[in-house]
Amino acid sequence: MTVTAETPPLTQKNRRRVVFPFTAIIGQDDMKLALLLNVIDPKIGGVMIMGDRGTGKSTTIRALADLLPEIDVVEGDPFNSHPDDPDLMSEEVRQKWEQEMPLNTVKHKVPMIDLPLGATEDRVCGTIDIEKALAEGIKAFEPGLLAKANRGLLYVDEVNLLDDHLVDVLLDSAASGWNTVEREGISIRHPARFVLVGSGNPEEGELRPQLLDRFGMNVEVRTVRDPELRVKIVEQRSQFDQTPQEFSQQYEEEQTKLQQTIVKAQELLSQVQMDYDLRVKVSQVCGELDVDGLRGDIVTNRAAKALAALEERTEVNVEDIRRVMPLCLRHRLRKDPLESVDSGYKVEKAIAQVFGLELDEEESSS
Known part of the structure; x- marks a missing residue:
């Protein structure tokens, strides 16, 4: 799902409906x-x-x-075919593309x-x-x-x-x-x-x-x-329900900025590198936690690279791994269907041991 940088800034005119920002x-x-x-x-x-x-x-x-x-799609195609990427084309569109026939594109x-x-x-x-x-x-x-x-x-x-x-x-x-x-x-x-x-x-x-x-x-x-935070969320929702257009306009600049950040991250992703020693330690954590298969290793590596790209960096660091690894592994620790999914503490503990880090006070007390 690749997006292009040419997309105009978000405005109320080009939205089909107002959605909570x-x-x-x-x-x-x-x-x-x-x-x-x-x-x-x-x-x-x-x-x-x-x-x-x-x-x-x-x-x-x-x-x-x-x-x-x-995104750019081939006009009239029910599969949202990409006009340039053959891996994202239907059979019919791909045949036309291979024969260098013109493809009409529209933005959706x-x-x-x-x-x-x-x-x-x-x-x-x-x-x-x-x-x-x-x-x-x-x-x-x-x-x-x-x-x-x-x-x-x-x-x-x-x-x-x-x-x-x-x-x-x-x-x-x-x-x-x-x-x-x-x-x-x-x-x-x-x-x-x-x-x-x-x-x-x-x-x-x-x-x-x-x-x-x-x-x-x-x-x-x-x-x-937290009662104060709950009140803030309730008031925010009430404001959106009453005047959705005006509420959304307050966040238009932030929305556009995040949109551009996502585009840059997608473009940068292929350039992000992850040091061999970090990859070894990721696999060591998976081994310590007795994670079945290699999905945990692969997903953690991908997620860490995506996080680095999101923050406009081309090198994965330990903090990237620490942030994404609990989300990538916590649901892979269940061996028995009757067990509940781990809160993430076991993963945090294993990361701290393998990478030589200290556990956060909030994590160690949970």
């Missing part, structure tokens, strides 16, 4: 950081956000989608697709009209939600209540960047590269460890307890 959201720093890092590098593998009801999970995700600049907002809990596999993946295919000899494909989410965000609220098979389908597509539909010997394949964001309430059950492990990052959001 991302930069106005108070607190929930881990959630905002994890979402930004996945936008900078979608290969991190998405975010699983667990927390109490009413903690701003959906608001934050929609605010991020509204913040992102417009980054797609933000909500997946309803009752969605069927056909609704998610798309369907093939077998009768039309056999009668007319053409591949009659009706695109699903994965097609619409290409180059955007796919949001699943209450993902822990979704059928495990559908979660598997989503994770497979998010990891590979492609969706394949096969019916009666007919096969259709199209790009489906998106940032998968799931949210849920732990009171309604956890995802199985095998599925949870496949999300790149895991964030726990908690209800704000």
Whole structure:
């Protein structure tokens, strides 16, 4: 999901609807950081956000989608095909591109697709009209939600209540960047590269460890307890509900600045380097915590590089690793489905031991 620097500054005129500004959201720093890092590098593998009801999970995700600049897409293409990148093109567009035929392009907002809990596999993946295919000899494909989410965000609220098979389908597509539909010997394949964001309430059950492990990052959001901060959040929301246009204009400059920061980070990401010794220590921490597989190592390295790019640096440092590693590993420590996800303290402790750091007082007392 690459965005371009030519996008004009955010204005009320070029918005289709007014959404609560991302930069106005108070607190929930881990959630905002994890979402930004996945936008900078979608290969991190998405975010699983667990927390109490009413903690701003959906608001934050929609605010991020509204913040992102417009992208160039091939006009009339249901897959949001990229006009220049063959890996993000549908078959039809790619054939035209290879034959050097002209492609009309338009600018669209980054797609933000909500997946309803009752969605069927056909609704998610798309369907093939077998009768039309056999009668007319053409591949009659009706695109699903994965097609619409290409180059955007796919949001699943209450993902822990979704059928495990559908979660598997989503994770497979998010990891590979492609969706394949096969019916009666007919096969259709199209790009489906998106940032998968799931949210849920732990009171309604956890995802199985095998599925949870496949999300790149895991964030726990908690209800704000400080009374003054709660009042500030309530007043802020009331102001937005009463005069959304005026409220959003107050944050227009911050929104534009963050938008430009994201663009720069995406461009800088390929130049970011991570020292060999740091990579060895990351893997050492994963080994100390008995993390199964290598996903934890890979995601931590990617997230640390994305954080360095976000802060306009080309070298990963220890602090980058310390900030992202709990979010990348805490959900990979569960071995038993009946266990709860670690708060992050075990990961912080292992990082401190391997890197020779001191634990923060807040962490050691949690």
